[in-house]
Amino acid sequence: MLLYYLWLRFVMKTYDLILIGTGSGMELVDVMIQSNHHIKVAVIDKDTPGGICLTRGCIPSKLLIYPANLVRTVESTHAFGIHAEIKRIDFEAVMQRMRSIINRDIKAIRNGLSQNKNIDYYTDPAEFTAPYTLKVGNETITSKLIFLSTGSRPSIPPVDGLQETGYLTSDTILQISTLPRSTAIIGGGYIAAEFGHFLSTMGSKVTIIGRNPQFIPEEEPEISIIAKKELQKHVTVLTNHEVHKAEATPEGKKLTAFDRANKKETVIVAEEILVATGRRSNSDILQPEKAGIKTDSKGFIVADEYMQTSQPGIWVLGDADGKYLFKHVANYEARLVYYNAVLNKKIKADYHAVPHAVFTDPEIASVALREKDAIEQYGKDNVLMGFFKYSDTAKGEAMARKNDFVKVIVKRDTGKILGAHIIGPQASVLIQEIVNLMYTEKQTFEPLNEAMHIHPALSEVVARAFQSLMVPDQYHHYLEEHSNLPLG
Numbered sequence: 456m457l458l459y460y461l462w463l464r465f466v467m468k469t470y471d472l473i474l475i476g477t478g479s480g481m482e483l484v485d486v487m488i489q490s491n492h493h494i495k496v497a498v499i500d501k502d503t504p505g506g507i508c509l510t511r512g513c514i515p516s517k518l519l520i521y522p523a524n525l526v527r528t529v530e531s532t533h534a535f536g537i538h539a540e541i542k543r544i545d546f547e548a549v550m551q552r553m554r555s556i557i558n559r560d561i562k563a564i565r566n567g568l569s570q571n572k573n574i575d576y577y578t579d580p581a582e583f584t585a586p587y588t589l590k591v592g593n594e595t596i597t598s599k600l601i602f603l604s605t606g607s608r609p610s611i612p613p614v615d616g617l618q619e620t621g622y623l624t625s626d627t628i629l630q631i632s633t634l635p636r637s638t639a640i641i642g643g644g645y646i647a648a649e650f651g652h653f654l655s656t657m658g659s660k661v662t663i664i665g666r667n668p669q670f671i672p673e674e675e676p677e678i679s680i681i682a683k684k685e686l687q688k689h690v691t692v693l694t695n696h697e698v699h700k701a702e703a704t705p706e707g708k709k710l711t712a713f714d715r716a717n718k719k720e721t722v723i724v725a726e727e728i729l730v731a732t733g734r735r736s737n738s739d740i741l742q743p744e745k746a747g748i749k750t751d752s753k754g755f756i757v758a759d760e761y762m763q764t765s766q767p768g769i770w771v772l773g774d775a776d777g778k779y780l781f782k783h784v785a786n787y788e789a790r791l792v793y794y795n796a797v798l799n800k801k802i803k804a805d806y807h808a809v810p811h812a813v814f815t816d817p818e819i820a821s822v823a824l825r826e827k828d829a830i831e832q833y834g835k836d837n838v839l840m841g842f843f844k845y846s847d848t849a850k851g852e853a854m855a856r857k858n859d860f861v862k863v864i865v866k867r868d869t870g871k872i873l874g875a876h877i878i879g880p881q882a883s884v885l886i887q888e889i890v891n892l893m894y895t896e897k898q899t900f901e902p903l904n905e906a907m908h909i910h911p912a913l914s915e916v917v918a919r920a921f922q923s924l925m926v927p928d929q930y931h932h933y934l935e936e937h938s939n940l941p942l943g
Contacts, residue, residue: 466595467595467596468497468575468594468595468596468597469596469597469598470496470497470597470598471496471598471600472484472487472494472495472496472497472598472600472602473496473497473499473589473596473597473598473600473601473602474496474497474498474602474604475500475581475589475601475602475603475604476499476500476506476603476604476605476773476775477498477500477504477505477506477564477604478505478507478508478604478782478785479506479772479782479786479788479789480602480604480772480773480789481498481506481564482786482789483602483789483793484496484498487793487797488573488574495573496573496574496575497575497577497591497598498568498575498576498577499577499578499579499589499591500576500577500578501579501580501581501740503561504564504565505557505561505564506604506606506773506782507606507607507782508782508785509557509560509561509564510557511625511626511629512625512782513782514557515554515629516625516629516649516650517814518552518553518556518557519549519553519653520649520652520653522656523652523653523656523657523816524816526541526656526657527656527816534855535855544656544657544658546657547632550632551632553629577592577594577596579591579592580740581741582745583742583743583746583748584745585746586746586766587599587769588746589601599768600768602769602770602771602792602796603741603748603756603764603769603770603771603772603775604771604773604775604785604789605737605738605740605741605775606737606773606774606775607734607735607736607737607774607775607777607780608735608737609624609625609626609730609732609733609735610732610733610734611624611732612641612698612730612732614641614698614710615699615700615701616700616701616702617701617728617730619701619702620701620703620728621708621728622641622708622727622729622730623727623728623729624729624731625729625731628650634654634658634659635725635727636659636660637660637725637726637727638654638659638660638661638662638725638727638728639662639708639710639723639725639727639728639729640663640664640728640729641664641698641729641730641731642663642664642665642730642731642732643663643666643667643671643672643692643694644665644671644672644673644731644732645671645673645815646731646733647663647665647731648670648682648686648813648815649813649814649815650729650731651663651686651815652686652815652816654729655689655690656689660725661689661690661691662690662692662693662723662725663686663691663693664693664698664710664723665692665694665695665696666695666696666697666698666715667694667695668694668695668715669694670682670683670692670694671683671813671819673811674819674821674825675821675825675826675862677934678819678821678862678876678878681817681858681859681878682813682878685816686815686816693712693721695714695715695716696712696713696721697712697713697715698711698712699711699712699713701728704724706724707725708724708725708727708728709723710722710723710724710725710728734774734780735754736750736753736754736755736756736777737774737775738750738754738755738756738775739754743756743764746769747765747766748764748765748769749764751777753777755776755777756775756776756777757776758770758771758776760803760804761791761802761803762776762788762791762796762804763795763796768796770792770795770796771788772785772788772789772791772792773785773788773789776788779806779809779811781809781811783810784809788804791804807823807893808822808890808898809822809823810822810886810890812882812883812886814883817878817879817880817882818878818879818880818882818883819876819877819878819882820877820882820886821875821876821877821886822875822890822893823872823873823893825864825874825876826838826840826862826874826927828874829864829873829874830927833866833873835926835927836926837866837867837868838864838865838866838867838873838926838927839864839865839866839925840862840863840864840924840925840926840930841861841863841865841920841921841922841923841925842860842861842863842923842930842933842934843860843916843919843922844856844858844859844916844937845859845860845913845916846858847919849911849915850912850913850915851879851913851916853911854880856879859877859878859879859880860877860920861875861876861877861879861885861916861917861919862875862876862877862920863875863876863900863917863920863924865924869897869899870899870900871897871898872889872892872900875889875920877917879913879916880913885913885914885916888903888914888917889917900921903917903921904918904921904922
């Protein structure tokens with residue numbers, strides 16, 4: 456045992472903190488260095504520094520979505536008596552602008568990591584060899600305080616022939632400079648919706664093949680129906696279809712899918728395949744079992760309500776825990792890890808109002824419970840729904856938004872907000888008014904009703920949704936009566 460400790464002291468590098476991943480966890484490192492100029496930190500990231508959001512996630516994809524939205528805006532101007540046309544789309548320039556912005560930020564982060572005297576920056580893959588001990592390249596390092604911010608990677612379905620045929624993912628598509636003439640997207644969730652929107656505006660002929668009966672199944676059914684209807688103006692959307700075979704042919708890459716209801720086969724031939732079937736854990740690379748760190752059935756790292764793993768002193772944040780794979784959640788969890796691991800405050804994680812957005816056309820945003828979940832949790836008699844269309848406000852009518860709407864769900868006896876769902880322009884902005892209320896003490900919509908809302912502005916549609924509450928049966932009857940909503 457004495458020899459082990461001597462080896463530990465003189466051979467292994469010992470750090471005050473080891474951080475794996477350079478996403479949201481870097482905020483923790485910065486704060487800790489500012490408060491203790493003598494701290495020594497090991498930062499490990501085998502990938503491009505900056506985390507998934509910056510390097511291959513939300514930021515690059517939104518840099519692509521914005522020009523896509525401009526295309527659709529120009530195309531819609533004829534409805535307002537404006538006869539504009541798009542002469543040419545320079546796809547290579549669109550992609551290069553995205554990459555130049557991302558590379559600028561990556562370079563700044565890499566320089567910061569390399570030049571900080573408190574940080575040793577490792578770029579090799581890391582794996583645990585024992586509790587609190589990691590092998591990184593030729594080095595063995597140790598710390599009693601370790602933060603795991605290991606992110607996630609694209610999940611690839613077991614489609615026969617897919618590996619041989621070749622495909623893109625949401626990671627690798629960011630590196631292309633030539634637009635595929637046609638694209639088959641495997642997956643029917645938010646990644647497929649966003650890239651389907653982008654690629655179709657650029658001029659690719661897009662087919663989306665989703666295995667779920669509902670397009671974007673994470674959303675309310677009425678929102679998914681409208682999203683599918685609108686996207687189908689430019690994209691072929693197949694739902695309830697399972698892709699089971701891929702092969703390269705002289706005509707292009709061929710996918711064979713079958714309808715899960717009637718087993719009828721459909722063949723899709725495209726120049727390129729994009730796999731958008733979700734993301735999976737990166738923890739297998741880390742071999743957490745060697746450190747006594749538990750993982751769940753999907754390989755994500757298990758954490759308690761304070762963000763600590765099954766091994767004391769080792770904490771997790773972001774995609775690595777598999778709870779909510781959003782950057783804003785990772786930022787929130789990073790703060791919790793700082794409070795609990797560094798300041799010893801013991802603050803529990805609270806996910807009661809996690810918002811998200813889908814940046815397709817029209818935009819979608821949601822927070823907390825869907826109608827089905829609210830009724831299951833609180834009972835049908837204690838749930839009210841509010842509904843209001845954009846077109847029934849002055850601003851929405853000015854924008855000619857026919858089917859877009861806000862749906863809110865509240866607890867009948869207290870007015871507590873249980874959830875909200877929006878489809879339409881600026882949905883990700885409008886939902887924040889509701890999210891903020893859900894973080895107040897009572898979590899009710901009363902302050903929103905008391906507040907003035909600028910007239911005419913889109914924010915009025917949120918206020919009016921809360922002023923139009925009805926019981927679930929009345930809500931669904933109301934939808935049926937509004938035949939101009941494509942919900943049948």
